[in-house]
Amino acid sequence: AEEWSGRVMAFCRRLDLGRPFARCRTHYGTALLWRGRWAEAEAELTGAARALSGLRPQYAAEAVAQLGELRRRQGRREEAAELFGRADATPDGRLGLAELRLDEGDPAGALDLAGPLLGALPPGASLERCRALELLVRAATALGPAAGASRVREAARELSRLAGTVGTDAVRASAAWAAALTTLHTSPDGRTDDGTALRASPDGGAGEDPDCGLRRAAALFERAGDAYNAARARLDLAAALLARDRPQAAAGEAATARETFVRLGAPAEARRAARLLARAHRRPEPGLTTRQREILGLVALGLTNRDIAGRLTLSEHTVKRHLANILSRLGEPTRKAAVAHASRAGLL
Structure with missing residues (x-):
């Protein structure tokens, strides 16, 4: 364009x-x-x-x-x-007023403006609906449970449908971002409260990890040339990582976002990124017990659960339980990711 x-x-x-x-x-x-x-x-x-x-x-x-x-x-x-x-x-004028409400810390007021606007937009107004849906998701997740989980999920699902119809990187990014944020909002363990997982976008796959969804959203925004929204997605990712006790990774995302906002000339968002960065720096990395470090060190050497059990004279069930606790403590989905995280954090 x-x-x-x-x-x-x-x-x-x-x-x-x-x-x-x-x-x-x-x-x-x-x-x-x-x-x-x-x-x-x-x-x-x-x-x-x-x-x-x-x-x-x-x-x-x-x-x-x-x-x-x-x-x-x-x-x-x-x-x-x-x-x-x-x-x-104009729709953009009314949407802008709602965005200002959200910027001022009034998500309920933003929803009050965004809801009627979305209802007035015809189904064929794809790009206008996309922006209104993005705002609805952001405001509703900021408001919390009072916004209604089903309302948030339906907005994210419509964005996913629009991504399939419109097909641009920008709309696909919005869909990936909304699905990830909605999943985090409806359930901290990455599932919606009806037991299903949101599809982030036509190429994202069902049940995509929210952190992966936010990373993909940032990458798609960047590919579309939208540095501002890419940085906002990175801030959402930083907040999610910090909530899962991953301050080092959170700090990296927040620092990248802050650099972008400073370069663009967006001081309010730059200050928000700086506050999140400061919180991440104050939060220590979660520690591991001596046994957990020992087991993870053997995983890093390529040993299987059976090998580790034999080496440490433990049952395979005990090794499996220790590994589950390690993944939970580090906030990582796989053994390989846990080893990489622990190595970066100096835990091995």
């Missing part, structure tokens, strides 16, 4: 076509915003809003709403609120 819009804009400027193509500037400015080229986005969106204000006010409002989103990301919330208010006849 950015490349196509850029070529159209270059053509229009060469021929001095003026106002008839001002709406193209809105689309181009929006693409630049999502690609992290914020200074250029501001110039295009401001020019589009000015050119369209007298001729096509409804189209001018689209540019104004995108300017509001830029100001929101820049942490200039009062300006963002004024711009979103001017564009509240």
